[in-house]
Amino acid sequence: MLQLKVIRDDKNRIVNGLRKRGWSVQQTKVINSILETDDRRRSTQKELDDLLAENKILSKQIGQLMGQGKTGEAEALKTRVAGIKEQAKQLEDQFAEVKKQLDDLLYSVPNCPHKSVPKGKTPDDNKIAKAWDKPFPSLPPDALPHWELAKKYNLFDFELGVKLTGAGFPVYRGKGAKLQRALIQFFLDEAIKAGFEEVIPPLLVNEDTARGTGQLPDKEAQMYTCERDNLYLIPTAEVPVTNILRDEILPEKSLPVKMTAYTPCFRREAGAWGAHVRGLNRVHQFDKIEIVQVEHPDRSYQTLQQMVRHVGKLLQKLELPYRILLLCGGDMGFASAKTFDFEVWSAAQQRWLEVSSVSNFETFQSNRMQLRFRDAEGKIQLAHTLNGSALALARVVAALLENNQTPEGIRIPKALHRYTGFKVIV
């Protein structure tokens, strides 16, 4: 969530940022409510603190009087304290209520977009940061979409997934399964080469963790829950991995912290289904390699570019046509300050598929998580958090299969040969 201090000191910037996300002037009034609520919170706290301070002093006096055996005087003080306690109790309730109001308001406000983020409401307003300037693969007229190819070559099976679980849970098999494993291994190796430490986090997380990265309360409906145990299935490795550093104060020299993780991701995608989401385009469970960085605020945008380059290199090695979008304010995720999306060209479907999203969250997540570092002067500051998919498998597989289909079978890009052990799927 946004820092109160920033809202207070830099209100106009925040309001303008929300406007960039497509908020109406009316909607941005919430910022005023936040400031008013915070004023109430502060005055209530002051009142309460003063009262508690008085209580404390009197209590000490009672202790001394008791020690001296002056029970009468002590009793007199006790009655005075009783009144203060009554008052304090009321103020405490009041304070808790104001605090909750304030938190609810703060949780309802998304991150403020970076100044370089274009204004806009829908994907149409996104800017193309890097277009594909080479020819697209030309496919034979009888080219098949990946869900047909999957049947033809027995690579994965949606019907079987329905039997076992439900729609959107594919079963990969044979070379399809091997291809999954090859991609996972390839992406992890590339990340490790780029200096990321591999971690294998839990796939189920608790409430605090889900709140830390902003899944709660904003995106609750997106997650599968285990209500009995009050746990959530992770929608992305970002959630457990970033939270590894929750409530930490890092030495400045340990920045940047670079971590990578392969995990399956679980997404309910409630209400998101339609004709355009066939096959692997959208599924409830998919595999993804995530890269996460915790960085010094001065360097985070440099680091964002670095991560973008890393993802670009992966797609080049996979020989996939891709483009990079700079998301507009309205299309960005709730917690993000700046996001680049990667899309690969799916030749048989004749459309772009999103395969990666690389974002800088600045202090939005670290503020919730209390993820901080001690700077050169010994002062404690919130760190910046960043993450990106490098990469999400399902759609990469879709594009890979479609773009590389030939009459002789599906050609596997060279970079993967050592991982798959085969060069073509026949």
Place this chain on the structure above:
RNA sequence: GGAGGAGUGCCAGAGUGGUUGAAUGGAGCGGUCUUGAAAACCGCCGUACUCGUAAGGGUACCGGGGGUUCGAAUCCCUCCUCCUCCGCCA
């Protein structure tokens, strides 16, 4: 799942109702000494919110939440976690 024990600052570890935000030791930082280093000695060394231009105050926090009390790290309830033993098990 059953029985017992324990959770205190960066770490180790005192503290069982009164001036304790917390002894002591270690680590770390600064200094004295030294050609340099080590040793020795001296000093500093929690976080959040809040009042204040500042100096400097106030409040909260000893696993989480709640309670008893004028007063709780210390007593009670509850949850979580860890350890030991038993059971079960990939």
